[in-house]
Amino acid sequence: MLSPRNPPALVLALSLAFALGCRDRGKVEDDKTTEDSAPPTPLGRWEGVTPGGGLGSSLAAGGGARFAGAPWAEGGAVWRLGAEDQLEPVPGAASGAFGRGLAVHDGALIVGAPLAESGSGLVWRDGLTTPGEPGELLGAAVRSTALGLIVSAQGGARQDERVISLGARVTDAAAAEGALLLGTPSAEDAVYDVTNSVEIARLSAQDEAGAALCAADLDLDGDDELAVGAPGLGAVVVLEAGQRGLSEGRLIQGSGGRFGQALACGPGLLVIGAPLEGDGQRGAVYAVEAGDEALVALGVGEADGAELGAAVLIEAEGGIFAGAPGQAGGAGLVVQLR
Ligand SMILES: [Ca+2]
Secondary structure (H helix, E strand, C coil): CCCCCCCCHHHHHHHHHHHHHCCCCCCCCCCCCCCCCCCCCCCEEEECCCCCCCECCEEEEECCEEEEECCCCCCECEEEECHHHCEEECCCCCCCCECCEEEEECCEEEEEECCHHHHCEEEEECCEEEECCCCCCECCCEEEECCEEEEEECCEEEECCEEEECCCCCCEEEEECCEEEEECCCCCEEEEECCCCEEEECCCCCCCCCCEEEEECCCCCCCCEEEEEECCCCEEEEEECCCCEHHHCEEEECCCCCCCCEEEEECCEEEEEECCCCCCCCEEEEEEECCCCCCEEEEECCCCCCCECCEEEECCCCCEEEECCCHHHHCEEEEECC
């Protein structure tokens, strides 16, 4: 089992703040990756309108609509990305970092507000709210998976109405080959396979593996792979089904800057965010495509502190989006990169 880990209440909000705003703790490694080839100009651009709101801290899409969270001012907000770079407000119960967690599941927009109710957190769906337990920070991440809606919490996760208690902070979730996987970056093991009751061992104590997860058939061989972000290491590990430790997987090494803090998977495509890459922490987004080992630069932040890649999204239609919540002094920005 995962080693129980229950940080005291005061640490909870701090650990959440780190997981989101996160100042640089990653090793900056000097090697191959990019900055020498200029990435293409974004196809679309949505600028945050609330000072300090952090538009682009979260992203979700479904049914042809795209949404971005701006959780960090005035209780938080969720916006729909409209035509011609317009933002359309989504009505909701704005409080407690509303929009930090975001998903479209079964055609409905689901919003997490982890700091609501003094840190109990809540999940919002069509105007109805489900509160967390005291100190649970419910809703920091919300994921639509083939195995249901998964909502992260400080001590585990909710799978629809089921409560999964791990005694460890869950930050992301994915479903691969019929198994539900939860990321636990601060626990002894990186990922917990809920379906098979198996832990996936990390590479090192400080790798923060499990901070982000996604799964899809990345190499188009018919089976899902699991991508595990390890931003403490500035790396992503891709595991085949059945591999039980990160040392067994394929290592994709970035250039630091919390490479692997955010991930998105699609058929034949892995998108990786490195929100603190570069001297000014502008951030960057990369892709790895099936049949090619190379990291392709999709975009870099437009300004110092932009943190491009804090969230990344591949929509069903193939569009790739990234959030830069630190852009314009923290108003934030969302760009379409492909
Ligand atoms: Ca595959």
